[in-house]
Amino acid sequence: MNNFHTPVLLKEVIDSLRVEKGKKYIDATIGGGGHTKQILKLGGMVLGMDVDQDSIDYLTEKIKNQKSKIKDWKRLTLVKENFRDIDKIASQEGFGKVSGILFDLGVSSHQLETPERGFSFQKTGPLDMRMDKSLQVRALDLIKILTKGELYEIFHKLGEESSAFALSKHIVRARSIKPIETTDDLRKIMEEVRPQRFSRINALAKVFQALRIVVNDELNALKEALPKALEVLGNQGRLLVISFHSLEDRIVKHNFIDFEKRSLGKIITKKPIRPSTEEISKNKRSRSAKLRVFERN
Numbered sequence: 001m002n003n004f005h006t007p008v009l010l011k012e013v014i015d016s017l018r019v020e021k022g023k024k025y026i027d028a029t030i031g032g033g034g035h036t037k038q039i040l041k042l043g044g045m046v047l048g049m050d051v052d053q054d055s056i057d058y059l060t061e062k063i064k065n066q067k068s069k070i071k072d073w074k075r076l077t078l079v080k081e082n083f084r085d086i087d088k089i090a091s092q093e094g095f096g097k098v099s100g101i102l103f104d105l106g107v108s109s110h111q112l113e114t115p116e117r118g119f120s121f122q123k124t125g126p127l128d129m130r131m132d133k134s135l136q137v138r139a140l141d142l143i144k145i146l147t148k149g150e151l152y153e154i155f156h157k158l159g160e161e162s163s164a165f166a167l168s169k170h171i172v173r174a175r176s177i178k179p180i181e182t183t184d185d186l187r188k189i190m191e192e193v194r195p196q197r198f199s200r201i202n203a204l205a206k207v208f209q210a211l212r213i214v215v216n217d218e219l220n221a222l223k224e225a226l227p228k229a230l231e232v233l234g235n236q237g238r239l240l241v242i243s244f245h246s247l248e249d250r251i252v253k254h255n256f257i258d259f260e261k262r263s264l265g266k267i268i269t270k271k272p273i274r275p276s277t278e279e280i281s282k283n284k285r286s287r288s289a290k291l292r293v294f295e296r297n
Contacts, residue, residue: 004058005108007034008242008286012273013102016240016293019044023099026090026232028083028225031108033059033076040072047077047095049086051132051216054110056080082132084221087228097234103241105222105248106289107212119212121187121204127180129212139211143180148172158219158247159210166193167207183208209245219247226255230264233296238268244288256294268293 007013013035017025021043027036030048032055039046050056056078063073081089083103090096111131112120118128118139127140142154148168155164170193171180180186190198190207197203213219229239243249249272256267272290280287 004032004055004110005034006283006285007032007038008104008106008283008289009273009275009279009291010034010038012291013240013242014038014042016268016273016291017100017102017238020099024095026086026095026098026101026229027104028086028101028229029104030059030078031055031104032110033062035102035104036076037072040075043075044099045075045077047079047090047093047098049079049081049083049089051080051082052108052111053080053133054114055108058110082221084224084228086225087232090232096232098232098237099234100238100240101229101233103222103225103229103239105218105242106244106285109285112285115183118183119208121183121208124182124184126182127186127211129208129215131216135215137215139215140181142211142214143171143186144175154210154214155207158213159206160246161203161206161210163194163197163203213245213247219251222248222251223255226252230259230294230296235297237296239294239296240291242289242291244290249290249292252292256292259294263297265294265296268295 019039019042024045025039026047028049030036030050033048036046036048059078066073077093079089079093107119111117113123115123115125118125127138127143129139151168151171152164155161155167167190170189174180174189180189187204190204233239241252243252259265260267269292272292275286275289
């Protein structure tokens with residue numbers, strides 16, 4: 001796990017947070033710690049959260065091995081938690097009225113590149129997709145038990161997939177013959193439905209992403225977390241969200257508009273900040289990233 005994840009929009013995030021020495025920040029999806037590392041370097045104190053035990057284990061080992069930089073890491077409080085409970089966690093860990101909070105909603109490189117996690121159609125592995133391995137339902141369970149109509153809703157609404165009906169119908173037919181349990185199983189079915197369409201990476205990614213969103217209840221978690229995060233911010237504290245999916249971005253945009261209408265603060269980014277051409281060339285996974293920033297009164 002040497003290259004756990006490349007942080008997206010790193011400079012833009014740090015500039016927007018306006019990090020100051022001795023002030024407190026929350027990284028609600030710490031991943032490989034790329035954003036947090038820069039906050040610590042600038043003297044900030046960080047509460048780092050993640051539901052993925054692999055992330056917590058990676059950072060714990062990293063801290064242990066980087067003895068020369070231990071002073072920075074001493075200002076990091078690390079917890080395995082879901083950000084939907086950010087208000088309770090912040091209170092428990094002494095991070096009330098913080099100066100900034102970051103949500104990076106992307107999947108880490110480690111998650112995508114670890115076959116047994118089942119996040120990627122490019123890796124052969126079980127259809128798992130759980131960010132928190134303690135969750136009971138996996139993607140293969142959804143494929144196994146959901147009706148044709150329920151599968152259609154997932155692929156149409158969350159995947160915004162034009163072939164959602166045909167795909168759902170084919171999955172139900174195929175699973176009556178043989179269980180669909182691996183990433184390869186699902187990919188082959190997709191290619192049978194519309195070979196020309198599902199030979200395209202973007203179309204495959206949307207279907208896998210839709211299943212992942214349901215497995216981890218990602219949209220509901222985000223809806224619950226944003227108002228709670230605002231309550232955790234101190235005066236002029238900033239809330240930053242990096243999204244990678246149109247539905248996520250819509251939730252963030254509408255929440256920020258609502259916060260501003262209720263005179264709780266102001267939107268800093270009238271339009272989302274996007275990665276530069278240079279960043280996209282170095283990290284292709286950053287291409288769909290959108291950063292929105294809100295400042296509390």
